[in-house]
Amino acid sequence: MKTGIYPGCSLNGSARDYNESVFALAEAFGLELEQVSDWNxxxxxxxxxxxxDLSLALPARILALAEKNGMDxxxxxxxxxxxxxxxxxxxxxxxxxxRNHVSGIIEMDYKGTSGIINVIExxxxxxxxxxEGRIVIPYAHKVACYYGCLLVxxxxxxxxDRPEDPQSMDLVMSKIGAEPIYYPFKTECCGAxxxxxxxxxxxxxxxxxxxxxxxxxAEAIIVACPMCHSNLDMRRNDINKYWGKEFKIxxxxxxxxxxHAIGLTDKKIGLKRHFVDVKxx
Amino acid sequence: MARIGVFICHCGENxxxxxxxxxxxxTIGKLRHVVLSTEYKYMCSDPGQTLIKDAIKEYNLTGVxxxxxxxxxxxxxxxxxxxxxxxxxxxCEMANLREHCSWVHEKNDITTEKAIDIVRTQVEKxxxxxxxxxxxxxxxxxxxxxxxxxxxxxxxxxxxxxxxRVVMVERSPSIGGHMSQLSETFPTLDCSQCILTPRMVEVxxxxxxxxxxxxxxxSVEGFIGNFKVKIxxxxxxxxxxxxxxxxxxxxxxxxxxxxxxxxxxxxNRPAIYIPFPQAVPNKxxxxxxxxxxxxxxxxxxxxxVCPTKAIRFDQPDEILDLDIGAIVIATGFDVxxxxxxxxxxxxxxxxxxxxxxFERLASASGPTSGAILRPSDGQVPKNIxxxxxxxxxxxxxxxxxxxxxxxxxxxxxxxxxxxxVHEGKAYIFYMDIRAAGKNYEExxxxxxxxxxxxxxxxxxxxxxxxxxxxxxxxxxxxxxxxPVEVEADMxxxxxxxxxNSGAEELAQKLHVSxxxxxxxxxxxxxxxxxxTNTAGIFLxxxxxxxxxxxxxxSQASGAAVKVAGLFSQDELTREPLxxxxxxxxxxxYSTCVGCFLCQPVCxxxxxxxxxxxxxxxxLIKAVAKINEGLCQGCGTCVxxxxxxxxxxxxxxxxxxxxxxxxxxxxx
Ligand SMILES: Cc1cc2nc3c(=O)[nH]c(=O)nc-3n(C[C@H](O)[C@H](O)[C@H](O)COP(=O)(O)OP(=O)(O)OC[C@H]3O[C@@H](n4cnc5c(N)ncnc54)[C@H](O)[C@@H]3O)c2cc1C
Ligand code: SF4
Ligand code: SF4
Numbered sequence: 013m014k015t016g017i018y019p020g021c022s023l024n025g026s027a028r029d030y031n032e033s034v035f036a037l038a039e040a041f042g043l044e045l046e047q048v049s050d051w052n053x054x055x056x057x058x059x060x061x062x063x064x065d066l067s068l069a070l071p072a073r074i075l076a077l078a079e080k081n082g083m084d085x086x087x088x089x090x091x092x093x094x095x096x097x098x099x100x101x102x103x104x105x106x107x108x109x110x111r112n113h114v115s116g117i118i119e120m121d122y123k124g125t126s127g128i129i130n131v132i133e134x135x136x137x138x139x140x141x142x143x144e145g146r147i148v149i150p151y152a153h154k155v156a157c158y159y160g161c162l163l164v165x166x167x168x169x170x171x172x173d174r175p176e177d178p179q180s181m182d183l184v185m186s187k188i189g190a191e192p193i194y195y196p197f198k199t200e201c202c203g204a205x206x207x208x209x210x211x212x213x214x215x216x217x218x219x220x221x222x223x224x225x226x227x228x229x230a231e232a233i234i235v236a237c238p239m240c241h242s243n244l245d246m247r248r249n250d251i252n253k254y255w256g257k258e259f260k261i262x263x264x265x266x267x268x269x270x271x272h273a274i275g276l277t278d279k280k281i282g283l284k285r286h287f288v289d290v291k292x293x
Numbered sequence: 294m295a296r297i298g299v300f301i302c303h304c305g306e307n308x309x310x311x312x313x314x315x316x317x318x319x320t321i322g323k324l325r326h327v328v329l330s331t332e333y334k335y336m337c338s339d340p341g342q343t344l345i346k347d348a349i350k351e352y353n354l355t356g357v358x359x360x361x362x363x364x365x366x367x368x369x370x371x372x373x374x375x376x377x378x379x380x381x382x383x384x385c386e387m388a389n390l391r392e393h394c395s396w397v398h399e400k401n402d403i404t405t406e407k408a409i410d411i412v413r414t415q416v417e418k419x420x421x422x423x424x425x426x427x428x429x430x431x432x433x434x435x436x437x438x439x440x441x442x443x444x445x446x447x448x449x450x451x452x453x454x455x456x457x458r459v460v461m462v463e464r465s466p467s468i469g470g471h472m473s474q475l476s477e478t479f480p481t482l483d484c485s486q487c488i489l490t491p492r493m494v495e496v497x498x499x500x501x502x503x504x505x506x507x508x509x510x511x512s513v514e515g516f517i518g519n520f521k522v523k524i525x526x527x528x529x530x531x532x533x534x535x536x537x538x539x540x541x542x543x544x545x546x547x548x549x550x551x552x553x554x555x556x557x558x559x560x561n562r563p564a565i566y567i568p569f570p571q572a573v574p575n576k577x578x579x580x581x582x583x584x585x586x587x588x589x590x591x592x593x594x595x596x597x598v599c600p601t602k603a604i605r606f607d608q609p610d611e612i613l614d615l616d617i618g619a620i621v622i623a624t625g626f627d628v629x630x631x632x633x634x635x636x637x638x639x640x641x642x643x644x645x646x647x648x649x650x651f652e653r654l655a656s657a658s659g660p661t662s663g664a665i666l667r668p669s670d671g672q673v674p675k676n677i678x679x680x681x682x683x684x685x686x687x688x689x690x691x692x693x694x695x696x697x698x699x700x701x702x703x704x705x706x707x708x709x710x711x712x713x714v715h716e717g718k719a720y721i722f723y724m725d726i727r728a729a730g731k732n733y734e735e736x737x738x739x740x741x742x743x744x745x746x747x748x749x750x751x752x753x754x755x756x757x758x759x760x761x762x763x764x765x766x767x768x769x770x771x772x773x774x775x776p777v778e779v780e781a782d783m784x785x786x787x788x789x790x791x792x793n794s795g796a797e798e799l800a801q802k803l804h805v806s807x808x809x810x811x812x813x814x815x816x817x818x819x820x821x822x823x824x825t826n827t828a829g830i831f832l833x834x835x836x837x838x839x840x841x842x843x844x845x846x847s848q849a850s851g852a853a854v855k856v857a858g859l860f861s862q863d864e865l866t867r868e869p870l871x872x873x874x875x876x877x878x879x880x881x882y883s884t885c886v887g888c889f890l891c892q893p894v895c896x897x898x899x900x901x902x903x904x905x906x907x908x909x910x911x912l913i914k915a916v917a918k919i920n921e922g923l924c925q926g927c928g929t930c931v932x933x934x935x936x937x938x939x940x941x942x943x944x945x946x947x948x949x950x951x952x953x954x955x956x957x958x959x960x
Pocket of ligand 3: 681682683685686694695696697698699700701724725726727787
């Protein structure tokens with residue numbers, strides 16, 4: 013089984029900490045992760061709003077490359093990329109004519125043979141079964157797992173976890189000693205792409221998530237999406253200003269939380285890169 | 294020499310839109326022995342039938358093939374037409390061009406080719422048909438009504454009042470069903486108990502009705518007019534004849550914390566209990582699962598206190614064998630509960646309740662004596678939100694259908710709330726207001742205009758608790774999808790109506806079909822809404838789909854008429870399409886070798902043993918014999934018989950072989 017990785021733009025940019033922690037975990041558990049060669053943008057939020065062909069061709073090219081690289085599956089840590097890629101795979105599987113059409117555009121054969129997994133599926137498959145004896149600093153804190161919108165929706169396409177009250181991150185976190193809380197904002201919108209155009213809306217929406225998690229005693233928000241992370245972490249100053257409060261709760265990628273629990277250094281898992289200070293005891 | 298007439302129906306455009314009927318008629322007309330091949334727009338209509346009848350006489354036809362819809366639909370129609378023209382009805386066959394061809398294919402040459410092939414098989418078959426005579430069977434004039442809700446009650450009373458005997462089987466300790474739990478009923482707001490309980494009593498006292506509560510159908514065999522039903526009467530652990538229903542035992546039972554089903558869990562009951570004060574019969578049963586004696590081996594407090602010594606701890610379940618002529622299924626429905634909705638807190642929040650729970654709160658006989666008090670702390674809710682379509686009309690929840698009753702009962706709930714809490718505020722979040730019924734729209738208008746219930750068109754995305762309030766988040770789609778947030782003290786979910794528990798098992802016992810939501814299926818959605826696909830078994834009430842009381846009652850009366858109609862006949866005629874073991878002159882008697890392998894495979898226990906004996910009584914040969922009354926013509930025995938001694942009338946080996954050969958041969 014050959015597992016590849018498609019990092020997408022954010023893991024090389026704003027979410028380098030995420031990237032570092034994924035690779036740090038891979039190394040710690042002896043897992044090979046080869047990048048899809050010559051990868052391109054997945055289309056993100058822009059392509060599918062503008063042009064259907066483009067929105068399918070971009071992910072299809074990535075998937076075709078993965079096939080060419082002989083990858084049986086690729087891990088896609090960014091929830092948005094994961095969503096776009098899976099959607100494309102589903103659409104093209106349903107409609108052979110469309111598949112031929114898109115293959116024509118990308119000038120590459122696309123068969124749909126490489127599987128797509130998100131970071132939690134990757135953890136569930138390769139890391140949690142081997143956790144025994146590896147945990148040196150149990151993550152003994154109350155945490156609010158925040159899934160956002162793209163990891164679990166649309167359910168019909170992704171068929172992953174429960175769309176209303178997802179549990180997969182909560183389960184992983186409890187395996188490393190954390191106490192996940194029940195709170196109603198697990199899948200509420202963080203403001204997403206408005207991060208750049210309407211920071212006020214992001215401040216309002218992300219602020220609600222943070223406020224609720226903090227008020228229910230969470231000591232950290234756990235995420236698996238670069239966009240969620242940047243809205244909840246990078247935009248914290250704006251959020252605090254908007255709400256007139258001093259929210260201090262850190263926002264941690266699930267891979268960082270595991271990395272910390274198995275004793276990797278803060279630097280190795282990118283914990284030093286956050287805007288909101290992370291101090292895990 | 295066979296003289297076959299073929300009649301090709303367009304079924305309006307249902308067939309002719311994709312099949313070239315003229316070409317089919319022309320091609321078939323050239324086949325050997327076909328003396329007439331013609332087409333018509335509606336063969337089942339009066340002119341269509343006349344066409345067939347006239348042709349039979351004019352062409353002196355010996356066989357007829359009607360190429361139209363499914364035989365399920367119109368085979369009886371066309372067979373009757375043939376009989377009226379003097380042809381034995383079983384000389385008529387149907388080729389299904391609609392369900393098997395035109396509906397499932399696109400318009401092109403291949404579709405027409407397939408249509409021709411289908412008709413050809415029936416032409417070849419009908420040449421081998423032979424005249425058959427209907428079988429006469431007796432009718433047992435006693436009906437079984439399963440379920441004692443308002444639908445079952447109505448059906449039982451109506452049948453009983455025509456002078457026929459009825460057995461009612463209800464699985465809970467009392468009859469009454471969901472209606473007995475309701476407070477007041479739309480669209481008139483009359484008290485549910487007041488209109489229901491007199492009927493319950495009537496059932497118990499009617500000389501023609503035998504009531505078995507705490508009982509279930511164990512098995513059903515046989516066929517229309519002649520069902521053999523086994524009923525399991527669960528042990529009530531009590532001698533009903535001696536018990537006076539004083540209820541002393543129920544006050545002394547040490548088990549007091551069992552969630553009360555009748556109060557939808559909003560109250561407790563003891564292990565020996567009468568479900569509600571107006572229950573019929575008004576005598577207790579012991580719930581053995583929760584009784585201290587059955588759990589720990591000691592207690593028997595009820596036995597000690599019972600003044601008439603009616604308690605029977607060692608009472609076994611009783612199995613009754615009944616001969617039944619017709620069955621009415623009236624097992625009702627259930628509703629989803631708050632725990633079905635993760636987005637509304639899975640039933641974790643005490644003050645998020647379902648509609649039935651609200652009925653109990655609003656009911657004068659309920660846990661709060663009719664005061665609207667929220668379950669968590671007994672306070673009067675000042676802000677109350679009703680959520681319509683909770684789960685219904687939501688493919689993501691697996692429930693695509695409209696539950697039909699909730700728009701109306703939600704309006705009723707909001708109204709009842711406003712009548713009791715004048716200063717309170719009631720919101721209803723809805724998708725559409727479906728109030729199509731006599732005086733229904735007017736009822737909803739009253740809620741809006743006179744009682745000032747605030748209707749907000751939009752769905753609720755989530756409900757959560759914060760600082761002691763329920764935060765209800767949704768959208769107002771009439772204000773361009775603007776987000777709405779209400780801080781509520783209590784939320785009532787109009788949860789989807791679903792099939793009752795055990796419906797699937799019951800359907801399988803009765804051999805009747807059910808739909809993908811496990812509601813019982815009617816024989817035809819428009820023309821046979823009370824019949825099932827199994828002759829002699831009828832439907833009444835919400836077991837078919839969620840319905841309100843007027844609809845349940847009307848259907849129940851419909852079912853009762855069907856039963857009475859059946860019972861008005863001295864004997865029933867059955868299709869002679871049954872299996873037969875061949876017979877011939879002695880000394881062979883039959884090619885049957887008497888292995889009786891067919892006996893265990895027959896699902897209807899229709900295979901008997903016939904013995905041929907010499908004058909001195911010595912057995913010469915024992916062979917299989919089919920009971921025509923029991924045989925359902927499934928053909929299982931035919932396939933199994935090693936000596937090919939069994940054949941099925943109407944589907945003989947020769948006939949089926951001819952059909953297959955027709956497909957294989959060029960024409
Ligand atoms: C919250 C709410 C409010 C409502 N308000 C109104 C209203 O105001 N006006 C109105 O017209 N309608 C109202 N309805 C609808 C009304 O409840 C139904 O129309 C009615 O109860 C249907 O009657 P039924 O006899 O078909 O089914 P049910 O009432 O469900 O009765 C079925 C009976 O069959 C029994 N049973 C089930 N399975 C078996 C089995 N296997 N063997 C033996 N017995 C079995 C059950 O125990 C039950 O006694 C309301 C419904 C709800 C949920
Ligand atoms: S024996 Fe059972 S039913 Fe009777 S009083 Fe004891 S617990 Fe109650
Ligand atoms: S009756 Fe009204 S509330 Fe109930 S499912 Fe239909 S539309 Fe929704």
